[in-house]
Each structure stands twice: as structure tokens, then as C-alpha cells.
Amino acid sequence: MMGLDRVSMGKGTAQRMNGTLSREQHLELYYFMQLNRQLEERLVRLFRQNKIVGGVYSSLGQEAISVGTSYALEQRDWLAPMIRNIGTLLVKGFKPRDIFTQHMAKVTSPTHGKDGTSHFGDLKTLHVVSPISMLGDLIPVMAGVGMAGRYLGQQIVAMTWIGDGGSSTGAFHEGLNLAAVQRAPLVLVLENNQWAYSTPVARQVPLKDLADRALAYGIKSRIVDGNDVIAVYETARWAVDECRVGRGPILIEAKTMRMKGHAQHDPAEYVPKDMLEYWKARDPIARYEKYLTNSGLWDAKTKAEIDARIERQLDEDQKFAEESPLPDPQSAEQGVYCEGCHEIEADWRRPKEQVMPPAASVEAVWKVADFGAATIPTGATQSKPEAQPAVHYPKHAHQTGHGASQPPRSTEASAGKPAGEDLSGAPPLRVPFGRGPKDRSFEREKQQNQPAKQNRHRRRRR
Amino acid sequence: MGEVTMLEAIREALFEEFERDPAVVALGEDIGVFGGAFKATEGLLAKFGPERVIDTPISETAIVGAACGMSYLGLRPVVEMQFIDFIACCFNQVTNFAAKSHYRWGAPVPMVIRGPSGGGVHGGPFHSANPEMYFVHTPGLKVVYPSTAYDAKGLLKSAIRDNNPVLFFEHKFLYRRIKEELPDAEYTVPIGKAAVRREGRDLTILSYAAAAHTSLEAAQVLAKEGTEVEVIDLRTLLPLDRETIIESVKKTNKVLVVHEDTRTGGIAGEIAAVLCEDAFGYLDGPVARVTALDTPVPYAPPLEQRFLPSVEKVAAAARELAKY
Ligand SMILES: Cc1ncc(C[n+]2csc(CCOP(=O)(O)OP(=O)(O)O)c2C)c(N)n1
Ligand SMILES: [Mg+2]
Numbered sequence: 001m002m003g004l005d006r007v008s009m010g011k012g013t014a015q016r017m018n019g020t021l022s023r024e025q026h027l028e029l030y031y032f033m034q035l036n037r038q039l040e041e042r043l044v045r046l047f048r049q050n051k052i053v054g055g056v057y058s059s060l061g062q063e064a065i066s067v068g069t070s071y072a073l074e075q076r077d078w079l080a081p082m083i084r085n086i087g088t089l090l091v092k093g094f095k096p097r098d099i100f101t102q103h104m105a106k107v108t109s110p111t112h113g114k115d116g117t118s119h120f121g122d123l124k125t126l127h128v129v130s131p132i133s134m135l136g137d138l139i140p141v142m143a144g145v146g147m148a149g150r151y152l153g154q155q156i157v158a159m160t161w162i163g164d165g166g167s168s169t170g171a172f173h174e175g176l177n178l179a180a181v182q183r184a185p186l187v188l189v190l191e192n193n194q195w196a197y198s199t200p201v202a203r204q205v206p207l208k209d210l211a212d213r214a215l216a217y218g219i220k221s222r223i224v225d226g227n228d229v230i231a232v233y234e235t236a237r238w239a240v241d242e243c244r245v246g247r248g249p250i251l252i253e254a255k256t257m258r259m260k261g262h263a264q265h266d267p268a269e270y271v272p273k274d275m276l277e278y279w280k281a282r283d284p285i286a287r288y289e290k291y292l293t294n295s296g297l298w299d300a301k302t303k304a305e306i307d308a309r310i311e312r313q314l315d316e317d318q319k320f321a322e323e324s325p326l327p328d329p330q331s332a333e334q335g336v337y338c339e340g341c342h343e344i345e346a347d348w349r350r351p352k353e354q355v356m357p358p359a360a361s362v363e364a365v366w367k368v369a370d371f372g373a374a375t376i377p378t379g380a381t382q383s384k385p386e387a388q389p390a391v392h393y394p395k396h397a398h399q400t401g402h403g404a405s406q407p408p409r410s411t412e413a414s415a416g417k418p419a420g421e422d423l424s425g426a427p428p429l430r431v432p433f434g435r436g437p438k439d440r441s442f443e444r445e446k447q448q449n450q451p452a453k454q455n456r457h458r459r460r461r462r
Numbered sequence: 463m464g465e466v467t468m469l470e471a472i473r474e475a476l477f478e479e480f481e482r483d484p485a486v487v488a489l490g491e492d493i494g495v496f497g498g499a500f501k502a503t504e505g506l507l508a509k510f511g512p513e514r515v516i517d518t519p520i521s522e523t524a525i526v527g528a529a530c531g532m533s534y535l536g537l538r539p540v541v542e543m544q545f546i547d548f549i550a551c552c553f554n555q556v557t558n559f560a561a562k563s564h565y566r567w568g569a570p571v572p573m574v575i576r577g578p579s580g581g582g583v584h585g586g587p588f589h590s591a592n593p594e595m596y597f598v599h600t601p602g603l604k605v606v607y608p609s610t611a612y613d614a615k616g617l618l619k620s621a622i623r624d625n626n627p628v629l630f631f632e633h634k635f636l637y638r639r640i641k642e643e644l645p646d647a648e649y650t651v652p653i654g655k656a657a658v659r660r661e662g663r664d665l666t667i668l669s670y671a672a673a674a675h676t677s678l679e680a681a682q683v684l685a686k687e688g689t690e691v692e693v694i695d696l697r698t699l700l701p702l703d704r705e706t707i708i709e710s711v712k713k714t715n716k717v718l719v720v721h722e723d724t725r726t727g728g729i730a731g732e733i734a735a736v737l738c739e740d741a742f743g744y745l746d747g748p749v750a751r752v753t754a755l756d757t758p759v760p761y762a763p764p765l766e767q768r769f770l771p772s773v774e775k776v777a778a779a780a781r782e783l784a785k786y
Binding site: 129 | 484485494495497505508509510511512514518519521522523524525526531532534535537554555558559562564566567568569570572601602604625626
């Protein structure tokens, strides 16, 4: 099974002092998490007042993931959020007013009412790619962002997020596989919040740890306690650093819980109450507040100041959004095509000559290092994926200088286990914290597995 | 310079654009060392290197997705579909991601998706398709479908320089069957402009790609019978060159649309609607059409022949229309 070294759970933040983050940074992490939460609470209120045009997708209880991961990025890096990643947009530099106006479809929103929620971005300064609703599609896109950044010599890292449910899409597989063969600087954060709409993770993926999906692509992965913002940050920081030196892509699985329904309309009665209680006790913000107090990083006064600042900012931005007009109907007809409205110019950070002939020229033949014969390890339980690209292109004789066109090499192999594991004797799929109320099969299974007495008791209680 | 095939013209366009702009890169299956299933990218890797000519896994969604991401950083990726039929596998990336990007959040996607399309080569149901209309129905895309070597080169260069996602269909029946001499000097052909291939006063045939050649042949047959047919090659299907179409109708008052795409939902229906909107008063007869059958592209030669438009079918339909 998985080595524990892959799990950055720690013993809980309270017992760990962190050496790499300054006090200001610690406080900033709190600020962003709390801003994220308070902003979403206001969105919920606005939704109830019918001031939101579409849906509101809560990231309650998952703020540490959005904030901790994106906090590891630099300004030059790129990110693409999913629907529950408002926190990443705040960290990257968007303002609460952008989120308010987007949800209220105001003309002042980043998309001028053309799209809602967190479906917006900024190519020029913040380097944020807008998501689309189709789950998984951002993964190949961000692989391409990473590849383009490398090509242009920018040394950037691309980061995006996916849900436990979204990890079963074809785009997830194709995207991560392409990123892996290209060794793209891509950090993929898989937020395992136990639910994909009404369906528990065990019905989505037959794996205990979704990080194990990384094995299929020969890439490195880590599992992290998604409700521990410091652990999340440290893991993301490691992944970003690895990617920056050409050892990507990397998959991070953050274990967490979706504390609300799929969206505001969904009361999520299918989620067992005790499951919510279990996770409520692990609320990332409450935990982090305790950690800051115990570590002497703040006092009540500092907290009050930050909270007041958040309130002020949200008051101001909400007011701005509410007072903004809806877009002019006529603007619906504009902007389908880019006809001279954008100057498209790549930001070259390397000499262009390197990618032009003759410097770019190669001999167009495959040099194949691995002839692909079956090697069956005797008694081995681990097989290590190839650490280095199995093929490369020989340089042309006339080329000078060193290999700009050589694919970057990975020097570390990821943890591996045999690909064809025998699952015939494996126990049937199970929902970790109970079952959906309408799923009879689970009821039957439970009856079979439990003593008769307890069964009667259960039935009576209902 | 001697005569070149349409395939060579496409390759020339790629080489020239790669030479002109280091932001141009190519992605696709077997396009590098192998030079592509039809050799459209032959020699590109050797000259421009593996950073710019990327052999990918068989993952159409990932290829187009990555190209979108690259375009956001200012690159101009040219994606090859090994056969255009496989574009169905990345329909979502094309229609939802690329096409809507600029409208939704102002992010242009300067990207070309090109690939061999069309029938007549006994490719069967999965290697002969003309899926252009799925994309003509998608605002945000441009759809180009040339019929000559000259146009293929000039339009591909325009497509690469365009700031929008352009789908570039290359009719594989024409790849090596047509030849022409190309100018030595640099040139482009504008997207969105139709070409009058033959002037006539009696009726107008609107067509594109291989069917444009069928239409021209039919026009020759009809000329011997005394009917002067104007043949217009649409070249770009989205945006449609309404102006050229309507100008011709004002002159001939009769329109026959010929396409190799299937009938229901083909461009002929759209053109009929356009003419009803903007040129109803000029029409002396119904808008007629000769199209492929509403079936998948069949494999056996006699079946495929039955499926495709032919000179005889076009001439027959034109004779009927000329009676009005
Ligand atoms: C390709 C695709 N299919 C279906 C949907 C509809 N849908 C939106 S969110 C969702 C559940 C997603 O679950 P998960 O990926 O675990 O993310 P979470 O909502 O838990 O954050 C579904 C089915 C979609 N957006 N995209
Ligand atoms: Mg989920």
C-alpha cells in the first residue's frame, strides 16, 4: 500500500510550528480563508433575497484548500479555478466585487454579464483561466498553459483543481496523461470532498485514495489533510517547486468534506448527519484560529482587526455590486469574435532563435531506449516507472549550444505498485459514512452484515 | 516553381508560417517523425524541432485542450486531426471551451484545427465524414473548406494568423488529385470571401470543396446544352459570404446548392433561409439542392457512389431548375 511518506497529514496544526511562513503570511492565510467564507455567506444571503441570477456553490469547509494551494503560486504562475475555488481567485488578486458582480450578472463584472459565478479570468496580469462547466476540461488546458510557458522560457507553473467526481471524466485522464508524457509543469489539486452532487465517492471511484490515480500516469502524488491550511500550503509549495524545476506534473489529493449541498438549491438530505458532524469538528478555519492562538502568532485584537477589515471590504464591494446596473441588452450581440480587439503577443523569456532553424533542427528519427520486452520481476511487489523519457531526438550535427529542445528530465520516480493488481477477492464497494436514503442495495447489504437485533432497533428508530 | 498538389500547398503554408512566427506550433498524432498520416507535416519536425512539432498521445480532447491553453499565452497552435472524423472526440473542447472563450470572458483563442475530411476514397463511415455543419452551428468558430491548392495555402495562412479558433477542412479526395502553379510571392486568401469560379447568367450553383469541382464539371455539360451556369465556391462556411451569394442571385435568379455533406441540416438549408430573408424578391424558382444522402458514408464503392453528389445528379437538378 501507499507509503506514509506520501501523506502530509501531520499531527494537526496545533502541534507544529512552521518555519517557512512569516507571521504576516500566516495572518494572510487566515485573512483569505475568512474572506472566502464571509464572501460566500453574503452570496447565500443575496441568493435568498433573489439578487443572484444563477446558482451559488459553497466551498464551506474547503477554504483551506483553495487558499493554501494558490498561496504557493507566484504572480507569474497561472491558475484555473473550479466552481468551489473562489478562494484561489482572491489569493491571485481578484477582488470580492468581481465575485459579487459576477453572481449578480452586472455590467461591472469581469465578463460584463456574459457569464456568471467564478467563470472569469485574466490573461494579462493575474494569469487566471476561466473555467467552463464541463468538469475536467481545464486539465488539458492547463497542461497546455504549462507547456507554452516552458516553450516561452517563462518558468511558470500551472495549477488547477478537480473534484472527486470530476476525476472520472475522459478529459481528466487525457489531460493528465498528456501532461505526464510532456512533463508539463502542472499541479492538479484533487479535492476529495466525499460527494459528487448526490453520489458518494465510493460510487464514483473504486479507490480509497484518489491520489492513486497518479500511478496510472507515472507521476508523483501526495495526499494532504485538506482542512489543515498549513499542510495544504506546504504540500502545494513542494509540488510547485518540483514543477518549476521540470519534475511535474504532480497530483495532490486533498481530503475534505462538502459541508453544504451541491448548490444552494440542494438541501443534501442524502448526506448522513454524523458525517457532517465528524467534519464540522475539523473545520479548517476554527482549527487554524486555534493554531494561530496557540503559536502566539496573533491575539484577539489582531483577529478583530482582520475580521473588521474583511467586513468593511465586503460591505463596500457588495454595495458596489448591488448599485451596478445590469448590462445593456444590445451587448448580447457583441464579442463572439476577436477582430482586432486584442493584441496577441507572447511574452518571450528566451531568445526566439533557439526555436528557429537551424538551432531548432533535429534528425527526425526516434531513438528508442526501451525496446518494451516483458520483464517480470521475481517476487517483486513494486515496479518503478521509467524515470527518464524513453525517447529523445538526436540533435543535428550542425547545431551548437545545449539542448533547448530536449524534454526536461525527471530525476525522481514516483511511488509505484503493480499495475495489474488482483481485485477479485476485494470487498464490495462501500460508502464510508452510511448510505443514501433511497439506496436499497446498501440497506440489504447492511442487513446481511449486521446481527438481527441491531437491525430491528434500526428499523424502529426510523 | 512547378505545379503543386493541394497537400503540398498545405505543407508550404505550414512551413512559411513556422518560419515567419515562432509562436506557431503544431500538435497532433504522428505528425512529427512520421510527418502525419497524409504527410502534411513532413519535414516540419526536422526543421523546427520537437518543441514546436509535438507528437501527442491519441487524445483529441487533450490535444485541443492543450492548444487552447497554449493560445492563452500568445502561441498559435495548429492542431492536426489525423482524420477530421475524430474531431467528434473533442467536440466539447471545440464547441464549449474554444468557441465560447472570447464571448464569455474576452480571451481569444488563436488556434487552427485542420484535418483530412470528405469521401470518395472508400474510407467508410469513420474516415470520410464532412462534419463541418456541427461547427457552422457554433458561434465563435470559423469554418474554412477550400477546393484549390492556391486557396488551401492562402486560407491556411490566414487561419493561422486569425485570432479566433478556425476549423480548416482539407478534402482528402483533392489532396493529390489537383495541381496548380502557385505564386512565388507571399500571399494570403481572406477568410469569409467566396470565389466566383465560373460566370454565368442562367443559374447559380453554390458549392465548396470537392463538390465545387463536381459543380464545375456539371456547368461544362450544361454549357454545351446552352445553359450558362455561374459557379460560386463558398470557401468559408462560417462566416458565410452573403454578399457574393446575393449579388449572384440578383443576376441569375436561380440557386442550386451542391454539397457533399448530408442533406438535413446541411448548409443548403441555411442558404435557402438567407435567400428568403435577403433576396426573396429576386428568386424565380425554389432553392434547389444536391447533397449526399442522409446516411452514414457507406464503404462499398457502389454504395458510396450512390451516397455522393455526382456530375449527373447536379446537371439533372440544374436542368429542372432552369425550367423556371
Ligand atoms: C462533464 C460534466 N458532467 C456533468 C456535470 C454536472 N455536474 C456539475 S458538478 C457535478 C458534481 C461534481 O462533483 P465533484 O467533481 O466531486 O465536485 P464537487 O461538486 O464535489 O466540488 C456534476 C455532476 C458537469 N458540470 N460536467
Ligand atoms: Mg466532490
